[in-house]
Amino acid sequence: MTKMDSQAATGVQLLEVSAGLEGQRIDNFLLARLKGVPKTMIYRILRKGEVRVNKGRIKPDYRIKEGDIVRVPPMRMTQADEPAPLAKGLLERLEAAIVYEDKGLIMLNKPAGIAVHGGSGLTYGVIEAFRQMRPLCKEIELVHRLDRDTSGLLMIAKKRSMLRHLHEALRGDGVDKRYLALVRGRWPATRKQVDAPLQKSNVRSGERMVEVNPEGKEALTLFKVARRFGEFATLVEASPITGRTHQIRVHALYAGHAIAGDTKYGDEDFSKEIRELGGKRLFLHASDLRVTLPDGEVLAIHAEPDEQWQAVINNLVDG
Numbered sequence: 001m002t003k004m005d006s007q008a009a010t011g012v013q014l015l016e017v018s019a020g021l022e023g024q025r026i027d028n029f030l031l032a033r034l035k036g037v038p039k040t041m042i043y044r045i046l047r048k049g050e051v052r053v054n055k056g057r058i059k060p061d062y063r064i065k066e067g068d069i070v071r072v073p074p075m076r077m078t079q080a081d082e083p084a085p086l087a088k089g090l091l092e093r094l095e096a097a098i099v100y101e102d103k104g105l106i107m108l109n110k111p112a113g114i115a116v117h118g119g120s121g122l123t124y125g126v127i128e129a130f131r132q133m134r135p136l137c138k139e140i141e142l143v144h145r146l147d148r149d150t151s152g153l154l155m156i157a158k159k160r161s162m163l164r165h166l167h168e169a170l171r172g173d174g175v176d177k178r179y180l181a182l183v184r185g186r187w188p189a190t191r192k193q194v195d196a197p198l199q200k201s202n203v204r205s206g207e208r209m210v211e212v213n214p215e216g217k218e219a220l221t222l223f224k225v226a227r228r229f230g231e232f233a234t235l236v237e238a239s240p241i242t243g244r245t246h247q248i249r250v251h252a253l254y255a256g257h258a259i260a261g262d263t264k265y266g267d268e269d270f271s272k273e274i275r276e277l278g279g280k281r282l283f284l285h286a287s288d289l290r291v292t293l294p295d296g297e298v299l300a301i302h303a304e305p306d307e308q309w310q311a312v313i314n315n316l317v318d319g
Contacts (some may be wrong), residue, residue, distance in 0.1 A: 018139060020163040026051065026062045030072070032117065035128075035258040037075055045073060072117065083222025087162065089113075094129050099303055104162035105155065106130070107289065110302035112151040112281045116142055130156055139163070144170060149261070152179070153303050165294045170243070176290040179238045179248055180226065180305065182313070183257035184270040187234040192245075194251035195220045198244045208236055210246040212254050219244045221251045229316040233260070233270075240308040242257035248284060259284055 015033055030042050030051070045051055045119040046060040052071040053062065064070070091109065100107035110116070110126060117125035125140055125141050143155035143166045157163035169175045170242050197218030203209050220241040227235040232255065238248045249265045252258060258267040260283040274283070285305040304310070 007286070011074055013072040017064045017066055017070065018160065019066050020157075020160055022066045023063050024060060026053070026070070027060060027063055029064050029206075032127075034075075035118075036073065041075060045075070047314075062184050084169060091129055091133055094126065095133060099153070100299070100301055102268065104159045105157060106165075106295070107299075107301050108156060110146055110151055110154045110156045110286075111306065112149055112285075114150040116145050116154065121239050126154065127156070128280060134158065143167070144243070146286060147249075147282075147284075149263075149282035150179075150284045150286065151281075151305060152311075153301060154286070154288070154291045155291070163296065165173040168289065169291060174292050176288070177240060177286060178288035179240070179294065180285045180287045181238055181248060181252060182260045182274070183234050183236055183252050183256050184232075184260070185234065186228065186268050187236050187255075187257050190223055191223060193220060194255050195223050196251060196254050198247060198250055200245060208245075210244070210248065210250050217244060219247050219251065221248055223255075227318065228314075229318060233274075233316060235313070258310065261268075274312060276310060277312045277315045281306075281308060283309065283312075285309065303308060 001156050007058075013034075015029075021029065026080070027042065027046060030040065030046075034042060040088055043060070049057045050073045051058065053064070054067050055069075055071070064309070070267060094108065094114075097109045097111060098106060100110050107311060108126065115125040117127045127140070137158045138156065140155050141160075141161045141163050143157050143163060146154050152177065155166060157166060196212045196219060197214060197216035198210050198219040199213035200210050200277070201213075222239040222241060224237045224239075225234055226237050229235070235254075236257075238252070240247050246265065249259055249262055253262075253265045258270060260266070261279060262284075263270050263271075263282075286303070288300070288302050290298065290300045
């Protein structure tokens with residue numbers, strides 16, 4: 001969370017970095033905090049060295065630390081404490097998607113197609129919606145992320161202490177995450193894991209892609225066959241041991257079994273056949289989360305995929 005002074009929209013702002021945000025890039029930090037400011041303007045003030053941290057100049061790739069005081073120059077923007085109201089239908093949909101909530105944690109069965117946060121042309125995401133839905137929770141933050149087109153269980157911390165606890169659990173083995181994925185072809189029962197390093201790269205269009213590369217970061221995903229549909233498709237359970245961007249999607253492709261509906265790493269012919277069955281989405285769903293809470297209680301949550309997913313599965317032939 002941040003503390004933001006309440007000066008006029010064009011005044012200087014001082015943003016204080018609190019626990020749980022350290023390690024975040026300065027541009028992502030500002031994008032999340034300066035609602036109403038065009039993305040291009042944020043990158044411009046960073047390039048020109050107009051953003052100061054602890055009264056000193058920083059580079060655009062600077063990673064923030066707890067206690068940093070970030071000085072933002074005067075800019076034209078909407079009031080940061082008056083976010084644009086989000087559509088009532090979206091808020092109701094997200095409220096209905098909550099599968100668990102206590103005083104420190106929300107677990108959401110995130111619908112496919114909704115981003116977890118604003119940015120990249122989006123003015124809002126799940127976290128912006130929940131800040132509006134839970135205005136008294138001043139410390140509300142995403143614990144982790146899901147791709148926009150991936151559905152399923154997403155953790156949102158309502159307190160800084162919970163955020164710190166869950167981040168520590170994610171770095172160790174305190175969180176068990178399982179996904180369901182519908183993949184092309186007959187996944188062999190003997191293929192129980194994909195251990196292949198992943199590296200981010202930018203293609204000519206500027207779009208960020210991830211690829212298997214010996215120089216990348218180590219990445220390991222465990223796979224288990226859940227249900228077969230002849231030679232056409234397999235429903236697999238995927239357990240990412242590491243947490244790399246697009247990890248399951250790229251590892252499935254690397255194994256020769258692209259995920260249905262994946263516009264980045266998929267097989268267009270396979271995805272087209274699934275679309276003809278009514279499957280107009282990415283068939284990757286975070287179905288199970290098991291986490292130990294600060295008081296030692298083990299929380300195990302299961303969330304079913306949406307009706308569209310179920311309808312496609314019902315239209316496939318077992319085999």
